[in-house]
Amino acid sequence: MTNEASSTVVTEVACPFCGLACDDLSVDTAGEALAVVGGGCAKAQAGFARLGVSHDGASARVGGQPASLEVACAEVARRVKASAQPVFAGMALDVSGMREVMELADAAGGVVDHLYSEIGWRSTRVVQDVGYVTTTLAEVKNRADLIVLVGTDVVSKASRFFERYVWNDEAMFEPAPAARRIVYLGGGLNTAAGQSPDGRAPEVFDFDRARMPEALSTLNALLAKQPVSEAAPLGIELARWQALADALRAAKYSVLVWIAGDFEPSQVDLNINAIMSAVRTLNVSTRSNGLGLGGADGELNASMVHAWQTGYPMRTSFASGIPLYDPVHNGTARLVEQGETDTVVWISALNDKTPPPPEAKVVIAPPTLKLEHEPEVFIPVSTPGVHHVGHFFRGDKGAALPLRALRATRLPSAAKVAAAITAQLKEVSA
Amino acid sequence: MSVIKLTGGRVIDPANGINDQVRDIYVKDGRIVAALADGDKVSAEYNVSGRVVMSGAIDMHTHIGGGKVNIAREMLPEDHRGDPVARTEITRSSCGYCAPGTLAAGYRYAEMGYTSCFEPAIIPMNARQAHMEMGDTPIIDTGGYAMLGSDDFLLRMLVANEDQKSINDYVAWILHSTQTLGIKVVNPGGISAFKFNQRKLDLDEQNAYYGVTPRRIIQTLTRAVHELGVPHPLHVHASNLGVAGNVDTTLATMEAAEGRPIHMTHIQFHSYGTEGDRKFSSGAARIAEAINRHKNVSADVGQVLFGQTVTASGDNMSQYRNAAFASPKKSAVMDIEMEAGCGVVPFKYKDQNFVNALQWAIGLEIFLMVDDPWRIFLTTDHPNGAPFTTYPHLIKLLTDRSFRNAMLDTINPDAKAMSNLAALEREYSLYEIAIMTRAAPARILGLTDRGHLAPGAAADIVVYTENADRERMFEKPDLVFKDGELVVRDGKVVKVVRGNTHVVKPEFDRGIEKKIEPYFRRFHSVRMNNFKISDDELCECGGGSKLIPHACGKRS
Numbered sequence: 013m014t015n016e017a018s019s020t021v022v023t024e025v026a027c028p029f030c031g032l033a034c035d036d037l038s039v040d041t042a043g044e045a046l047a048v049v050g051g052g053c054a055k056a057q058a059g060f061a062r063l064g065v066s067h068d069g070a071s072a073r074v075g076g077q078p079a080s081l082e083v084a085c086a087e088v089a090r091r092v093k094a095s096a097q098p099v100f101a102g103m104a105l106d107v108s109g110m111r112e113v114m115e116l117a118d119a120a121g122g123v124v125d126h127l128y129s130e131i132g133w134r135s136t137r138v139v140q141d142v143g144y145v146t147t148t149l150a151e152v153k154n155r156a157d158l159i160v161l162v163g164t165d166v167v168s169k170a171s172r173f174f175e176r177y178v179w180n181d182e183a184m185f186e187p188a189p190a191a192r193r194i195v196y197l198g199g200g201l202n203t204a205a206g207q208s209p210d211g212r213a214p215e216v217f218d219f220d221r222a223r224m225p226e227a228l229s230t231l232n233a234l235l236a237k238q239p240v241s242e243a244a245p246l247g248i249e250l251a252r253w254q255a256l257a258d259a260l261r262a263a264k265y266s267v268l269v270w271i272a273g274d275f276e277p278s279q280v281d282l283n284i285n286a287i288m289s290a291v292r293t294l295n296v297s298t299r300s301n302g303l304g305l306g307g308a309d310g311e312l313n314a315s316m317v318h319a320w321q322t323g324y325p326m327r328t329s330f331a332s333g334i335p336l337y338d339p340v341h342n343g344t345a346r347l348v349e350q351g352e353t354d355t356v357v358w359i360s361a362l363n364d365k366t367p368p369p370p371e372a373k374v375v376i377a378p379p380t381l382k383l384e385h386e387p388e389v390f391i392p393v394s395t396p397g398v399h400h401v402g403h404f405f406r407g408d409k410g411a412a413l414p415l416r417a418l419r420a421t422r423l424p425s426a427a428k429v430a431a432a433i434t435a436q437l438k439e440v441s442a
Numbered sequence: 443m444s445v446i447k448l449t450g451g452r453v454i455d456p457a458n459g460i461n462d463q464v465r466d467i468y469v470k471d472g473r474i475v476a477a478l479a480d481g482d483k484v485s486a487e488y489n490v491s492g493r494v495v496m497s498g499a500i501d502m503h504t505h506i507g508g509g510k511v512n513i514a515r516e517m518l519p520e521d522h523r524g525d526p527v528a529r530t531e532i533t534r535s536s537c538g539y540c541a542p543g544t545l546a547a548g549y550r551y552a553e554m555g556y557t558s559c560f561e562p563a564i565i566p567m568n569a570r571q572a573h574m575e576m577g578d579t580p581i582i583d584t585g586g587y588a589m590l591g592s593d594d595f596l597l598r599m600l601v602a603n604e605d606q607k608s609i610n611d612y613v614a615w616i617l618h619s620t621q622t623l624g625i626k627v628v629n630p631g632g633i634s635a636f637k638f639n640q641r642k643l644d645l646d647e648q649n650a651y652y653g654v655t656p657r658r659i660i661q662t663l664t665r666a667v668h669e670l671g672v673p674h675p676l677h678v679h680a681s682n683l684g685v686a687g688n689v690d691t692t693l694a695t696m697e698a699a700e701g702r703p704i705h706m707t708h709i710q711f712h713s714y715g716t717e718g719d720r721k722f723s724s725g726a727a728r729i730a731e732a733i734n735r736h737k738n739v740s741a742d743v744g745q746v747l748f749g750q751t752v753t754a755s756g757d758n759m760s761q762y763r764n765a766a767f768a769s770p771k772k773s774a775v776m777d778i779e780m781e782a783g784c785g786v787v788p789f790k791y792k793d794q795n796f797v798n799a800l801q802w803a804i805g806l807e808i809f810l811m812v813d814d815p816w817r818i819f820l821t822t823d824h825p826n827g828a829p830f831t832t833y834p835h836l837i838k839l840l841t842d843r844s845f846r847n848a849m850l851d852t853i854n855p856d857a858k859a860m861s862n863l864a865a866l867e868r869e870y871s872l873y874e875i876a877i878m879t880r881a882a883p884a885r886i887l888g889l890t891d892r893g894h895l896a897p898g899a900a901a902d903i904v905v906y907t908e909n910a911d912r913e914r915m916f917e918k919p920d921l922v923f924k925d926g927e928l929v930v931r932d933g934k935v936v937k938v939v940r941g942n943t944h945v946v947k948p949e950f951d952r953g954i955e956k957k958i959e960p961y962f963r964r965f966h967s968v969r970m971n972n973f974k975i976s977d978d979e980l981c982e983c984g985g986g987s988k989l990i991p992h993a994c995g996k997r998s
Binding site: 148182406 | 505507511513516518519522527528535537538542543545546559565568570571574578599636637638651751762768771773774775776780786930964966967969971978982983985
C-alpha cells in the first residue's frame, strides 16, 4: 500500500487516536518514530510520533524489578485468581484486545469498565429508555443542510470533523456543502471551524452550557408549537429560538450533533433524551437525525464487543458465574471506594496519557505511559494501528476501520497478554 | 487421524434420497467417508441404533450479527435478565432471550442441532462488525448476504443507464469486498427513499430523487445474481412490510423477477389482505398458489410465535412506522453510510390480539399450503417473528395437526374465524422437516458439502431419539457433531469449536474499481481500500475462522 516500491510512506492509513478514525493518513515509516506526512491532525501526529517507536528495551516489571512476560502474566493471573472481583479498567483497546480481555474477565469473575464508562452508561441509558433516531458520517457529508452542534464544538475532541464531513468540495445532493447552515447551542465553544469556506459565520446561541436542559426544553416547546412565556430564554430573545425551530422544520435533513463527554455528567441522559425528542418531533414531517460522536480511546471497541459477546453493556459483573448488569453499582471508582474490589487491572494499549487510578496494582500499557507510582506488576504492550493490525469502531457507529502495522516491535499486543493471563489463570484453576 | 463410526442409526438424508434407512456412518478427519480404508482404526464408535440421524440443521435467515442486532442487545437489558447462560469449565457466560449475546446464540443453536447460520442483512460498510460478531458465535458455521438496492452507488448506476455487465461487476465486487455468500435487497430503494422523506414506496413508485422504481431494482439485481452464477437467488425483503394489502405487492414482486430465481424472505410479513371488518386478512392462499406455480420462487416464512421479542431490520422506512407499536415503548432508527439503514423495535406478539393471532395463522397456512418443501424454509426471521429457540415448537405445529388445532382454539376467535388453518390437514413428515431445515437450505445456498450425509460431506451430524412429541425431540438432540467433533451431548455443549465462514467469489472485471475508487474518495467516509475485507482480515475478524469459498457458475 505504498506509493511506489521504494517509498517509505504508507498511504490510506486509519488513525486510532480519536473517534473519527480518519483513514486518509500518509505515514512515513523511515525515521525512528512514525511521521504523519499527509492527512491527520495534531493529535494524530503526536500519537504516531510518541507511540510509533519500537520501544526497544522496554520490559515487564514485577515489584519494580525486570521480569519475563511469562512471570509477569503468571503474577497477574495469581492476583486476579485470588481476588473475589477484579476490575479490568482503562480498556483503550482495539477489538481483538477487548475480545481477549472479555475472556479473561469472565474466567476471573470480574468487571470490565472503560475509562469513559461514567459518561457511556448514561448515554446507553437513553437507548434503553426511549431509543434514538440517528445517522452516520457519510450521510452527513452528502445530505446535511442544517447542522446544530449541541453543547459541543466537536473539533476540540475530533479536529477534522468539519474538514472531512461538512466543508467538502462537493456533496451528492443539495445543498452544496458551502451553503450548509451551522448553529452552535452553548457558549464557550471553539466556533472557528463552523465558518463556511466563503466566510459565512456560524450562528451561536451563547449561554452557559450547564443550562443545556433549559435550552433544549425551549426548543422542544417551540417545535411542539407550545407557548414559551419568557421573552428571552437564557438571555437570547425568543425570536431567535423561534427562527431556529422554524429552520429545523424547514430543513430537509437536519443533524443534531452531540458528544456525551462534553455534557455535564449529570445531564448526559437528560440532554440526549431532549435531543431525541426534538428529532422525533421533526421526523413527523421532515427528516432529522441525531449524531452522537464518541469513540475515542477505543470506547466503542469496548462497548460493542462487550454487548455482542455477553448481551449486556459494560459494567457487568461476572463474579457470580452469570453476567449481572448494573452500571451504577459496577463503576471502578465506586467498587474501589466501597471496598468491593481489591484488584484493579489497568489495560490500555491506545492511550498512554491518562494515568491509571492509584489503586491499579497491575498496569498493562505502552511503555511511554508516565506512572506516578510503580505498580506491583507492569507489562508494556504494543499499540494497535501502530505496531500491529487491528480494528477500530468509529464514533458514529457507522464503520469499523482496519488498522495497520507500521512499526516493528518486540512488545506483545494487549490481546496476547490478556490471552496469556487467561491461560495461566486456567492452569492455576486446573 | 480421527475415525468415528455411528452405528445402526435411522438415516434421514433427503439430499441423497435416503428416508429412514438403517445405515452406518463413518467420519474420517471431519468428513464423511463411504467406508474405512485398510489400516483405519475407529477412535470412537457411537451406537445410535434406533435413533434418527440427520445432517446438521441450517438456518438460512437469522439475525445473529451486525450493528442492528447489537443495538437490540444494548437496548434490552430487561430481555436478558431472565435468560442467563452460566460459565462452565468449557463455555463462557452470556445471556439474552430474543437478543442473546453471540456466545449464548452459538451454544443454543448447537444445542438444538444447528451447525450453520446465515445473517441475512449485512450492510456492506459494516460487514466487518457482522463478521466479528459471527466470529464470536461459537461452534456454528456462518455467512451472510450483503444488502444492496438502496445504496447510492447502484442507484446512480441505474440513473446513468449503465449496462448490466457493469452492474454485475459491482455486485460481484461487493460480494468479494464484504466476504458474503449472497445479495439481499431490503424494501428495494425504499431505505434511500426514506432519506428523502418518502414514507412508502410501492413496487412501481419512483424514488423521489433518483426516479428509480423498486421493480427496476429487483429486475436488475435478480439478473446480476443469476448471471454471476451466485448459487443463492436474490434474497428479497419486499416493499410494504407489514402493511395490510401487501399481498398484491408481494405477488407483483415475484413477477418482477421475470422468471429468474428469486427468494422471498419472511414472506408471512408480506402476505396480508384487506378483507373483513378490520381490513386485515390472510393472503396465504394466493401466496402459496403463486409459489406452487412459479418454480423460480422460493421463500422462508418468518413465522410469528407469541411472546416478547424484538424486531431488527434494515428496513428503517417500515421500522420508523412500526415504532408506534413498540412494546416496550422504545425504538432505534438509523440512516447508514449512503448504503442502507436499520430499525430496532421491541415487540410483543399477543395471542388475543386479532392482528398478531392472524399473523401466526398466516405463517402456518403458508407452510402448509406450499407443496414443495424444497422451496419453503423454516424460519422465524429470528428475532423478528420469534427467537430461534422456538424452532422445536414450530416443528411441532407443522408435524402435529391436533396440537396445531388445539393451539388455534386458544387464539383470538376473530382471527381464528378468518383463517382456514383448521381445515388444513397436512402434517410435515420427518423427511420433509429434514428437507426444509437441512437439504434445501444447503442446496439454495450452494453449500455442496453441508446439509447431507453422503461421502465427502462435512461431518455436521445430529442424532435424535425419536419422540412423538416433536418439540421435545428437536429441542434436545442426543449428539451433535461439528466437522466430526462431538460438540453436544444430551442437549448440552461438551466441546467448543470454531465454525467456518462461507462465501462466494464470482468472477468479475476488476476494472470496475476505476469507477468505485473515485466515488469513495468523493462521497464516502472511508477510502475504498479500507472498505474491502481481504481473506486474511476476514479470518482475523472471525477470530480464526476458516474461509470456505463456494463455486459460482457464471451464466453470461
